[in-house]
Amino acid sequence: MQNRKLALSDDILLSVEKPARYIGNEINMVKKNPKDVDIRYCMCFPDVYEIGMSHLGIQILYEMFNQRDDIYCERVYSPWPDLDKIMREQNIPLFALESQDPIKDFDFLGITLQYEMCYTNVLQVIDLAQIPLKACDRGMDDPFVMGGGPCSYNPEPIADFFDIFYIGEGETVFYDLMDKYKEWKNSGKSREEFLFMASQIEGLYVPLFYDAEYNEDGTLKSFKPNREGVPETIVKQVVTNLTDTFYPRKPLVPYIKVTQDRVVLEIQRGCIRGCRFCQAGYLYRPTRPRKLETLKEIAESMIDSTGHEEITLSSLSSSDYKDLGDLVYWLIDKYNKAGVNVALPSLRIDAFSLDVMSKVQDIRKSSLTFAPEAGTQRMRNVINKGLTEDDILNGAIEAFKGGWDRVKLYFMLGLPYETYDDVEGIAILADKVARAFYDTVPKEKRHGKVSIVASSSIFVPKPFTPFQWARMNSKEEAREKRDFLRGKFAEQLNKKSLKYNCHDAFTSELEGVLARGDRKLNDVILEVYKNGAIFDAWTDFFEYDKWMAAFEKYNIDMNFYIDRERPEDELFPWDFIDVGVSKKYLLKEYQTARNEVVTPNCREKCMGCGMAKFKCEDSVCFGA
């Protein structure tokens, strides 16, 4: 039998951790002869294989691209540091998993940007692929490097490294771009001419064609196209009918255990809630549910084609999906006996969710999850988190009656207008949940203590949210609050039942800088990368000092990006993108937050955020 060609030798593969990350040939991998296609596209998730393979977006685009006979879409993930070192030493070009061919010979390298801390990994991938790091240094033989995903809504800190950003949902204009590319490919036209053609497609942003000017204080003065015919505003692309859009039927099945080792069914996109800290809640408006019958059919075909033993539902707020009960009971009836587990997403804790949880989980082993996000009602009103203390306590009491005795609570520290009373409120709320347990469950029915685990992350203000103007807490403030809160936990009556974890403040600080950064940060990121930083999202590899040194070298003050309440009329680096929700609406929401007033959700009342202009059929804007 002819063995598949592998890019790496046996010696290398047998000397690195988990060689299966680099060999491809997973079940449902698409096999094409590269000679038979016009376009070779390599999709990249810039993190380790196990994380990247768990990402639904790439699975969608992978199958969508490969439906076309003229395109071969392949994949690549970040080589782990052990292989990274070998590839540099031996000058091995980064390759795609399918054909094992070097990516530098492809037409496109498309990188999904899911979190800011992956930026050095983006450079790692481009560099290992032996493609010039800066778009302006690339020539006719180099692939076009594209970016997309949540972080592309403020692409400026990494604008130098990308030829094109895709602003919006991938199912919409990719085919148009591919058609343009075919037109260009054999036309003899220049690289820049193709970029111009791309810039004419709505939703595609070519950083090269725009110039940023700054005021003396470092804020943005103007951001404009530098040539005729290039649009001033980039309009986000939205799928207007989610039920009819493309969904993968044959997702890839990895050999090694990955983070999301199961069928993922996206039941709806968008969220009606409008929590003011949540970027996804604004970026993916409007809420667009998929039809129940379609979901059943998709679930069936994905379980059949993968053989996975678990299915889970994905959306920003599954409890808001109207047919959730029908869907979940259908899945349980059909699959639980066959040994296919239904893994529930986080749900609002009520009679329904407790019933399904008791059907699909071992109560003794599973825990309840609440995300109050803030410790006091005042603070929850500020962030527009509809969950009340009664919701939490009543949900918990019902659950305790049903046999649960483990609760997880998620909070944020450093929210706008936060006081120390709000911080202390986290410990008090955790204690109230514990008290509810001891009041509800008689001694003889307890299996030891109740376990309440509260975790707090540090709030990072994001573009396109009402808090985009807000000052972020410094890591010193965050640490102070954390230590204060730790002390408050120790004062609670049920302190032995409570546990408190807090996220790392260093990473959050940097995330804060990158999230609302501008073009000036490109140099910093490049410098950090050149000094050897990769895998910043991994605590073991994150090197804070390298970042500090780079900021210093380029004389950039991190506090400009975080420690500053932005004036209402400030021009933001991401303002050239039109996500649908207007800046005016966001500002109004920021003011409403200051007044501690809750805004009704999209189903209760349309607040005129601006999304209705996309005319999405079957969306909450039209009653769905």
Add this chain to the structure above:
Amino acid sequence: MKYRIKFSKHGSMKFIGHLDVMRYFQKAFRRSKIEVKLSEGFSPHQIMSFASPLGIGLTTDGDYLDVTLVDDTLTTDYIFEKLQAEMNGEINLVHVSELSDDAKNSMSIVCACDYEVFVKPDKLSKFSKEYFSNLSENAEKFLEQETIVVTKKTKKSEKEMDIKEYIYEFRGVENKAHSSDDSTPPNLLFMRLTSGSVLNIKPELVMESFCKFLSIPYDFLDYQINRTEMYADKNAVKGQVNTLTSEIKCDLVPLEDFN
């Protein structure tokens, strides 16, 4: 109904570890719609067991797994066809046989394995012509030693051990796949070694000892090891290894023929 499935694993699949091969077969069974019996308990799992884990980097022509199916009317041909349709091109079915309900599972009965050991194509230049031309002769001489003492490493300790008795066969053989213009070695080593839960002799250990005998350096990366068959012993006694010279001699049968 219990079945025993013999499968091969080659090419890039040699980098997939044992636990992942288990997961691969679990998912393959689900895709094939051949229902595997589930264990009791809150999180039921398929009743499936493998004869012996194969290390990362090794290939096989004949490894085994035992599985209990819900439908006992299925023919072995049907199972072979349906399950083979779900294979990935590099792991393939070789044979499916029925087992009696009280058959012991292959993990508990495996007692010997055959291996072929090749010099990898990209490592041929490290070896002299004489290495290959004298391979058969040297293999014979190796086995003629009074004792073959190796250091057997376990997680806890290292101990010296004479494994001569546990090497049932060790010889140089012609490589049938070789032709003068390809990059495969002209000949290779064949070995049959004691295997299983009582005592397991790894082919790497024997290779290391053989290299020491030849006074050449040993590097595990130089060799491709391919398992070719796994055996049960008709005369097996619990907790004991029967060899060719022990009081009760072993009588080896390939697992696919043992019920």
